[in-house]
Amino acid sequence: MHKPEARRLSSHGAPGRLWFVRTAYKCRVYPTPEQAAVVTRTFGCVRLVWNKTLTERSRRYHTEGARTSYRETDAALTAWKRGKELAFLSEVSCVPLQQTLRHQHTAFGNFFAGRARYPRLKSRTGRQSAHYTRSAFRMRNGELTLAKTSTPLRFAWSFHNVDLAKLDPTMVVVSREPDGRWYLTFAVDADKPAPAEPTGHAVGVDLGLTDLLVTSDGERIANPRHLARKARNLARYQRRMARCQRGSRNRRQAQTKVARAHRKVRNARQDFLHRTTTALVRSADVIAIEDLSVRNMVRNRHLARAISDASWGEFRRQLEYKCNRAGRTFVVIDRWFPSSKTCSVCGHVLAELALTVRHWTCPGCRTRHDRDLNAAKNILAAGRAVTRDTASGDACGADVRRQGPSLPRSAVKQEPRAVRHSS
Ligand SMILES: [Zn+2]
Incomplete structure (x- = not known):
């Protein structure tokens, strides 16, 4: 069974709305054949628009060295719809198509800023999704109807503390996983929750391979063994799939098994990380971790498996947003700080x-x-020093935060920074 997941999308809402946090509620959805046909068609158009735009962008970038603006991609989309060949793009809601252009624009922004890899083409066999903003869906008395469909979607709402009838999502995302399951994600701007009770405690966290983490209190949290077992299953199914002939029925079946095994590994890992980070945030007012360059270390083949399992990047992401939500101070210590050798x-x-x-x-x-x-x-100790500096109004300032994944390696030693989340 899929565990319902409520997660924060970003640390702040839109600029100027800092008192909001954006929360996402994800649940299973069971479309009727008619709804499934409309959304599947939309997925296909989203994929086509993404891939065609990406190809065009890459060609321009490589031949002319020119970047493409969002406006240009949007104009191109309009032109495609007017043409004969791609006129069918007008048959689906235009919102998910424009949203995919926006996402691609952001993806390129991240790429040029050195935060992400070059955007890739979307495949038919991967996860499919369509983003609907307010103009493309209707939400009334807890019933959701998407554009171009006539009946409300049937979905399994499992957040009992949230009143569905009063839910006012700014966006909904319909997705289909490679194993055939459908999901619905509601993005909601919610009031920032009250800060958690102070504990008078601060904790330092060392991330490792044998243990996921060791705290300065001496607590050790091991990587769960079932994750390794599930990962072994996944590898076995992947080998089996590789032996099947391309395009064959057996291969399709094997593919579904691989997708299912992937889901199990992912869900087990997420569940474990959520429980670990929640417990940590509950236990301390100040949480300090080291900024380990996850991407650099994953390149090392021997450690790769273990590190991916440990999911340091995801651990840090969860810890940061939960600290923000609870009004805790989250400190990231420079990754060249010799914490082991001192x-x-x-x-x-x-x-x-x-x-x-x-x-x-x-x-x-x-x-x-x-x-x-x-x-x-x-x-x-390093975390405490940073928060003291910040409290006394030192250079760092209270609102300095390190955005996104670790910065590229530089010769300049960077000072540790604190992120204080006042509420
Ligand atoms: Zn000593």
Whole structure:
């Protein structure tokens, strides 16, 4: 069974509406054959518009070195609809098509800023989705009807603390996973919740491979074993699929099994991370972690599997938005800060510490250290220093935040920054 998921989309609402948080509610949806036909057609048009625009953009970028604006892509879409060949694009709602152009524009913005990979073509076998903004759906008394369909969608609402009849989504997303399941996501701008009760506690978190994390309190949270088992299943199905002939019936069946195994790994991982991050945010007012460049480390083939399983990037994302929501202070310590090699008692810095060394004795003060616990204590100390600086109105300022994934490696040592979420 899919676990319903409520997640925050971004740390703030639209500019100037800082008191809102954007929340998403995701649930299963069961379209009728008529609705499924309309939405599947929309998926196809969204994919076509994305791929055609992307191809055109890439060609221009590579031959003329020119960037394409959103306005130009929108004008091209209008021209395609007027032509004979692609006139069928007018048969579906225009909103999801324009939304896909917006997403592509953002994707290129992220690419040019060095935050993301070059956008890729969408495949027929991958996840399909269509974004409907307010003008393209009607929500009345808890019933949702999409543009170009005549009947309300049947969906399984499982958020019992949220009154569906009063729900006022700014956007709904219909999606179909490769395993054939349909989902509906409601994006809602909600009032910012009251801050959580202060605990008077601060915690440093060291992320690792054997254990997902070790806290400065000495708590260890291991990566769950069932994740590894599920991942092994996935690998087995993938090998089986690779042996089937392309386009064959067997291959299609194998593909569905792979998609299902993917879903299980993803859901198990999300569930584990959500429980871990929620418990952490509940336990402390200040949470400090190290900025590990996830992308750089995943490139190392030997560690890749384990790191993807540990999902550091997702862990950090959840921790950050939950800290924001609860009014906690979230501190990210520079990733070249030698947290493992520094003695947390006397400050002695070792010249070198091999990855395989789990325990060491400080030559300065003779303290025997557990590698990860010592690192977590140093991260906490660095986090405390940053929040003190911020409180006394130091250079960093209270609203400095590091956006998106880790910055590219630079020779300049960056100072740790604090993100204080006042409510
Ligand atoms: Zn020492």
